[in-house]
Amino acid sequence: MSVISAVDVFPVQYPEPNDSGALRCLLFVRIRSDDGAEGWGEAVTMFPGATAATAIMVESVRELIVGRDPRANVALWHDLQAEAWWYGHRGGIFSFALSAIDVALWDLKARLAGLPLVDLLGGARVDSLPVIASTHAFDPSLEVEAERHGRYVTERGFQGFKIGMGKRGETHIGYEVGRDIEFMRLLREAAGPDAMIMLDRGKKITWTLDDAIARVRGFDQYDLKWIEEPFEPDHSDELRALRAQVSCLIAGGEREWDVHGYENALADGMIDVVGCDVGRAGGVTGALQVLAVVEREHRWFNSHAWSSAVNTAVSIALSATSDRVLLQELKPDINPMQDELVAEPIRAVDGRVAVPTGDGIGVVPELDVLKHYALS
Ligand SMILES: [Mg+2]
Numbered sequence: 001m002s003v004i005s006a007v008d009v010f011p012v013q014y015p016e017p018n019d020s021g022a023l024r025c026l027l028f029v030r031i032r033s034d035d036g037a038e039g040w041g042e043a044v045t046m047f048p049g050a051t052a053a054t055a056i057m058v059e060s061v062r063e064l065i066v067g068r069d070p071r072a073n074v075a076l077w078h079d080l081q082a083e084a085w086w087y088g089h090r091g092g093i094f095s096f097a098l099s100a101i102d103v104a105l106w107d108l109k110a111r112l113a114g115l116p117l118v119d120l121l122g123g124a125r126v127d128s129l130p131v132i133a134s135t136h137a138f139d140p141s142l143e144v145e146a147e148r149h150g151r152y153v154t155e156r157g158f159q160g161f162k163i164g165m166g167k168r169g170e171t172h173i174g175y176e177v178g179r180d181i182e183f184m185r186l187l188r189e190a191a192g193p194d195a196m197i198m199l200d201r202g203k204k205i206t207w208t209l210d211d212a213i214a215r216v217r218g219f220d221q222y223d224l225k226w227i228e229e230p231f232e233p234d235h236s237d238e239l240r241a242l243r244a245q246v247s248c249l250i251a252g253g254e255r256e257w258d259v260h261g262y263e264n265a266l267a268d269g270m271i272d273v274v275g276c277d278v279g280r281a282g283g284v285t286g287a288l289q290v291l292a293v294v295e296r297e298h299r300w301f302n303s304h305a306w307s308s309a310v311n312t313a314v315s316i317a318l319s320a321t322s323d324r325v326l327l328q329e330l331k332p333d334i335n336p337m338q339d340e341l342v343a344e345p346i347r348a349v350d351g352r353v354a355v356p357t358g359d360g361i362g363v364v365p366e367l368d369v370l371k372h373y374a375l376s
Contacts, residue, residue: 002033002112004070007062007101009055010365011375013048014336018306020138020168025051025375026279026308026337028365029058029100031108033070039108040365042310043096044279050093051375057084057097065101070112073105077285091257095282102283103314103361111360118317118355121284126320128352132196133161134306134329138169142183145171150190152332159351160196160225162329163187166205174205181218188222196327198251200228207231209238216246224248226273239270249273254304258282259289266297273326277304278318279311287318295324305329308337312346313361320355328353340369 010028015021027045032038045051061080068076080098081088088094110120118124133152137145152158165174173183187197199219201207207215212230219227226249231238233255243250254275256262262281265271274294278287294301301324303315312330319325330348331338339345342363346353356362 002035002037002070004031004066004068005034006030006032007058007065008032009058010370011051011055012337012370012373013051013375014373017333017335018331019136022168027051027054027058027096027100028308028310028370029104031065031070031101031104033108033112037108037111039070039104039106039111039360040310041100041103041105041107041283042279042308043100044277044307044311045096048375050096053093054096054100057094058101061097061101070105070108073102073109074285076105077102077283090260095257095286096280099279099281099283099286102285103278103310106284106314107360114359116317116357116359117284117314117361118320121288121317121321124317124320124355125323126355128354129316129319129325129328130159130196130351131157131328131330131348131353132198133158133332135161135332136164136167136169137171137173140170140172142171142179142186146183146186146190149187150192153191153195156332157348157350158330158332159327160191160198162198162200162228164200164202166202174202177211177215177218180215181221184219184222184224193223196225197223198226198228199224200251201230209241212238212242213245216242216248220247226251228252228273228275229254233265236268236270240268243270249300251275251302256281258286259293262290262293266293266299271299273300273302275302275304277307277311278314279307280304284314284318291318291322291324295322298324300324300326302326303328306331308365309342309346309363310361310365312338313356313363316346316353316355317361336369336373341365
């Protein structure tokens, strides 16, 4: 029997070309067993303080993990939840720590079994997923940005794109109703009739209900697939009013931490596409609980995977187990945590992304890359 022998943390900070070069942080966790096997996990901590705090959380439970049987990973997940009863109830920094630990344990368990993660989860229902480019817009010209996004579809093998609004850069979308609708028109023109186009409001923008209705009805004319977080998560009255007036899907949920939060968020029936990040919502074990609710409620599960190749590989495996998944998001432009971190980066090929078939999560972070981008 294998026994867990070591738990190590690797906080990183890296420039993200898909976010105007902004510095973003992640926490990687490596769990090793006494027979030389190892598994990797990641928490999408994003900010330096959250990353440092998550590292402390992981180290604080190290003694509970070392010496345990990695095959009993879900039992360990429950034990860790119980340990954090006071400071980790239904989310927060401890959920980041739990997520990274849990993903590393699933990876380790799958490698010890000689199986891809997806097989350990019950098996893939599809061998690939439709893939879209998940992006931000930077250029002041709407025409330039529309053409750039069109090329993701016509030249780069993506089936569409999702653009975050209210982000860095000079495009300033999400602030003027008429200009936003014109952008959507240009996007549709550039990407063609079959491309999936999604728009994501972004926390820094506030829409009135009237503005949101006018804007999304305008987007609907050009066949918007979904509008993401048009309002803050608890604004269900606005969401209900918007939903009655528009035809696209409504997406949300990515800021929830656990299945109880998701159940509350889905209770009013206003969210069609449920964003969930394995690096935030309790790892694979937590996300499986959310996926079960999404399937039961006949909504769509969408991995919030805008992070490293570890997060993406796990997300694809998880999504491949369900028939309630529309697509997989990928950051389209070459970036350190997807393209430098692993030997074989995850790519869009002919509009789809393959489910990893290697042992475990199918990717292994390069130690020298983690060292190069170490958060000091
Ligand atoms: Mg989002």
